[in-house]
Every structure is written in structure tokens, then in C-alpha cells.
Amino acid sequence: VKNDTRGGYAFYSSNMNSQFSQHLDLEMGLRRALTNHEFVIHYQPQYDTQGLHVCGIEALLRWQHPERGLLYPGDFIHLAEEVGLIGQVTEWILDTSIRQMKAWVDEGIAPPRIAINLSTLDLKRSNLVDEIIDSLDRHGLPGQNLELEITENLIVQDINMATQRLNALARHGISIAIDDFGTGYSSLSYLHQLPIHTLKIDRSFVQDIDPESTGRSVVDAIIAMGHSLDLTIVAEGVETQEQHAWLAQRECHGMQGYLFNRPMPAEELQSILKTSRPA
Ligand code: C2E
Numbered sequence: 001v002k003n004d005t006r007g008g009y010a011f012y013s014s015n016m017n018s019q020f021s022q023h024l025d026l027e028m029g030l031r032r033a034l035t036n037h038e039f040v041i042h043y044q045p046q047y048d049t050q051g052l053h054v055c056g057i058e059a060l061l062r063w064q065h066p067e068r069g070l071l072y073p074g075d076f077i078h079l080a081e082e083v084g085l086i087g088q089v090t091e092w093i094l095d096t097s098i099r100q101m102k103a104w105v106d107e108g109i110a111p112p113r114i115a116i117n118l119s120t121l122d123l124k125r126s127n128l129v130d131e132i133i134d135s136l137d138r139h140g141l142p143g144q145n146l147e148l149e150i151t152e153n154l155i156v157q158d159i160n161m162a163t164q165r166l167n168a169l170a171r172h173g174i175s176i177a178i179d180d181f182g183t184g185y186s187s188l189s190y191l192h193q194l195p196i197h198t199l200k201i202d203r204s205f206v207q208d209i210d211p212e213s214t215g216r217s218v219v220d221a222i223i224a225m226g227h228s229l230d231l232t233i234v235a236e237g238v239e240t241q242e243q244h245a246w247l248a249q250r251e252c253h254g255m256q257g258y259l260f261n262r263p264m265p266a267e268e269l270q271s272i273l274k275t276s277r278p279a
Pocket residue numbers: 044059060061072073074077090093117118119179180203236237238239256257258259263
């Protein structure tokens with residue numbers, strides 16, 4: 001940066017350098033995070049229509065970065081996909097949540113299903129299904145305790161591959177949820193072609209539930225369709241009593257959001273599970 005007669009250029013180039021090195025830092029950090037056990041899982045419960053009992057759990061990835069503090073998936077999942085590390089990250093969160101679920105079963109807490117988010121790239125890996133089944137077997141947890149959240153885009157990209165992989169998973173009792181339902185390129189025809197168990201209504205629609213909004217009709221339509229196709233409907237991002245009441249009236253099966261709980265460490269969820277699960 002000694003060429004001060006071309007300050008503009010020097011500024012531009014050092015800025016590019018720092019962006020580049022930040023990217024490299026993060027990439028090296030991600031590799032280190034896997035070996036140094038810096039990833040953690042925060043668990044968010046899903047409640048039944050009444051909002052009384054926990055009927056599901058979603059595992060959400062966090063990175064306890066040694067210098068930057070707690071990072072959210074929005075800060076690093078995209079990079080993990082880009083540099084080819086997402087497979088290892090998915091394997092880690094799957095195995096760790098399955099182990100945690102088994103520990104709860106062993107403690108006499110009958111946990112509901114746990115949902116894991118899959119990246120679009122995960123289903124493209126030919127060994128994904130084996131990885132999941134191996135992990136369930138190793139920990140002695142039945143497939144009925146596991147749900148995988150995928151997006152519509154993934155299905156549309158390669159319907160044949162999706163059909164093959166999802167059927168293999170369903171044969172092991174694992175259920176499939178469509179995440180962010182209504183926001184992707186959906187054709188809807190896949191809904192009865194594939195072993196789909198759950199639709200998760202995207203937060204953007206749930207937040208639009210107020211008397212004058214069109215969001216209501218969208219949510220209404222999704223719930224009605226879910227009921228007639230015999231799918232479980234879960235609303236995400238439920239933040240207000242009004243949203244909860246309206247969804248309950250429509251017989252939405254499950255609700256997840258800050259109104260009930262934010263995602264939390266395992267120990268905190270454990271005490272909730274002990275008190276709010278039906279006998
Ligand atoms: P998502 O799957 O749609 O997850 C829901 C996100 O909404 C989570 O953000 C959750 O903390 C947040 N949330 C829950 N309730 C509320 C609410 O009432 N209000 C608001 N405003 N937000 C709420 P998070 O944990 O930051 O995750 C963001 C996204 O990152 C997830 O969106 C998911 O697509 C992705 N993600 C999270 N964990 C994983 C993972 O292990 N693997 C992959 N591939 N992606 C993940």
C-alpha cells in the first residue's frame with residue numbers, strides 16, 4: 001500500500017485482499033471446526049395444536065467460533081457448500097443428534113421425532129442413505145425418531161434421484177418434511193409421488209397472518225391441502241398469540257417459533273421434554 005499517488009487503487013486492492021483472506025480464514029476455520037469440535041446444536045421444539053405438548057424437535061446448527069463467538073448457519077453454510085465441506089457437516093449434525101436422542105431415550109424421556117436440515121447437495125451424495133442408516137444402527141435409534149427437512153427446489157432439480165433416495169429412507173421409517181413450503185418452484189404433483197410426511201409452512205406466510213392480509217389465504221390453502229392429502233402441517237416462525245390462535249382454529253398440527261421457545265442447548269430442551277411430553 002506504499003503507492004500513495006494511486007490511493008484509489010491501493011484502497012480497492014487491499015479491500016479485495018482482505019475479503020479474500022477473510023474467506024480463506026473462514027474456510028480454514030470450518031475445517032478446524034470439524035476436528036476441534038466447535039460445532040454445537042441448538043434444538044427448537046415444535047408444539048401440538050393446543051401449544052401444550054412437544055410433538056417434534058428441529059436441530060439447528062451453530063458454530064462456537066473461538067474468536068467471533070456464536071455463528072449462525074446464515075454465516076457459514078453457504079461457504080461449507082461451496083468448498084465441499086457440507087457433507088461432513090451434515091454427517092456430524094446427523095450423528096450428534098441421533099446420539100443425543102438415544103441418550104434421552106435411555107434416560108426414560110420418550111422424545112418425539114427430531115428433524116435435521118439437509119442441504120441440496122446432500123441428496124446428491126450416493127452414500128447419504130447408508131450414512132444415515134449406519135448412524136441409526138450404531139446408536140440403536142429407530143428410523144421412526146428421525147425426520148429430514150428438504151426443500152422443493154431439490155426435488156424439482158432431479159425428481160428421479162429424489163424419488164429413489166426418499167423411498168429408501170422411508171423404508172427405514174424415516175419421515176420427510178418439505179421445508180419453507182410454498183417458497184420454491186413446486187409442481188405439487190410430487191406430493192403424492194413421493195413419501196412426504198410433513199409440510200412446513202414458511203415463516204414469511206405465518207408472519208402475514210393478520211386480518212387484512214393475503215397471507216391468510218395462502219396459509220388456509222396450504223392447511224386445507226395438507227389435510228386432504230393426509231400430511232402433517234407444521235407452521236414455522238410463530239411469534240404471536242394471534243398467529244397461534246388462528247392456526248389452532250385451522251387445525252394446524254404443529255407450531256414452532258419464538259412464541260414458544262427459541263432454539264436452545266440440549267440441557268435446556270431436556271428439562272422441557274421432561275415436563276411437556278404426554279405420558
Ligand atoms: P430453517 O430451516 O427455515 O430454520 C428456521 C430458522 O428460523 C432458524 O434459523 C430458527 O432459529 C429461526 N426461527 C425459529 N423460530 C422463529 C421465529 O419465531 N421467528 C424468527 N424470526 N425466526 C425463527 P437459523 O437457526 O439461523 O437457521 C437458518 C437456516 O439455516 C435454516 O432455516 C436452515 O435452512 C439452515 N440450517 C440450519 N441448520 C442447518 C444444518 O444443520 N444443515 C443445513 N444444511 N442447513 C441448516
